[in-house]
Amino acid sequence: MEPTPGIRPRPSLWRRLDGAARQSFPAATAAFGLIVVAGPLGLPGQAALGPAFALASVFFWSLYRPASMGPLVVFLLGLLGDILGQTPPGVLVLVLLLTHGVAVRWRRVLVRLGFLLVWFAFGALAAGVTVLFWLLCSALALRPMPLPATLLQFGLTVGLYPVLALLFIRAHRGVAAPERA
């Protein structure tokens, strides 16, 4: 893509590093969050936090900054989540890729909507992919997985989104904004 015309500072090494850091902020925070959430925090229902966090991150950044949350990044995040969360490899990968695909496809409609409507859309999408997550895990283990854990995961995913979105919006306009580099 051609840069917009105008006067801009010389791209020194620091400026480029700063730009790269801002570019990779979404992926880095998502990976870091996945690792911390799988750590020894001792929270109740902690196991469901990982997929919930990954889903909310992928959805938010695919919607508002798809350049920083491409399919490769989503794939790698899914892989990390699968290994950390001990789901069969590929399950979270597929779920996150589908979330990313839906978010990118509906982008033009969703970015114009208010926060509550976006949250509602995310809830509907989360319901779908959580069911898919359960189906894939059950099919690959050849036995039905417990439903309470699935419900908890869905609840956490929907409940976590506003909190994360609040933080992400601030980051989107502040530390992670590429135009501020």
Add this chain to the structure above:
Amino acid sequence: MIRLSIPVRQALARLTLPVFIACAFALMVVGKADQLLAVRARSALGDALVPIYAVLARPAAAVRGYLADAYGLLDLARENARLRALNARLERWRAVALALDAENARLKAALHWIPTPTPPFVTARIVADAGGVYARSAMVATPPGAPVAQGAVALDGSGLVGRVTGVGQRSASILLITDINSRIPVTLARGHARALMVGSNGPDPRLIYWPEGSLPAEGERVVTSGIGGVFPPGLPVGRVHRGPGGTVRVVPAAHLGRLEMVRLFDYHALLMPHAGRKGP
């Protein structure tokens, strides 16, 4: 960089997502065909993360400790009364245990009993016990070069915790007895009836396949039976509890909710002292 025309670039951009989705399906097939692959990946990642988690564990444990202290201060009087009653009961049991111990020693001496040796073990700190949405497991930090074997049995101070399913350089993962994939042959201590303990991802595993006519009694002790050769016989597992709807459950003796340290016993080294057991 290769210069591509705009339509080609757009077509490629549109293709990336389907290609990655196909890769995800391929990953599922490969992961199902070679289950060791995921275990190895997990061990490698565990090795990388163990130092981070070990650092993270300290403040987290401190916060949990403060919370427990604060909570304990709230009903100090009731806790004291409970502990006094418990202490009185334990004193009585101590006398019984000492008498039984002496009798046991006398009988063993009379029979020229060969004592079963203690298997080699290492004590390891739990650094992460979050598990997964559909998995109950824990990760321990093991000192480099420590002899932790695949299949080693994990016990905490009061009972069976699980078994080692993945061994890395500095970490090992333990499949807890509450995991949905856990199947443990057990014996009911009172009638010596055998049964199978099946994990359900919940806090209390279920008991199935007990012989007809010997319904497990409430509060009955459950120990491992040793059938199958994975667990040695006689390890304390828990107590029988009749759940709602007539399900028979086992309340684990180990404190699986707040694991801190476990001992990993290598019983196979005892059975086959010269076989360097590796692999699943």
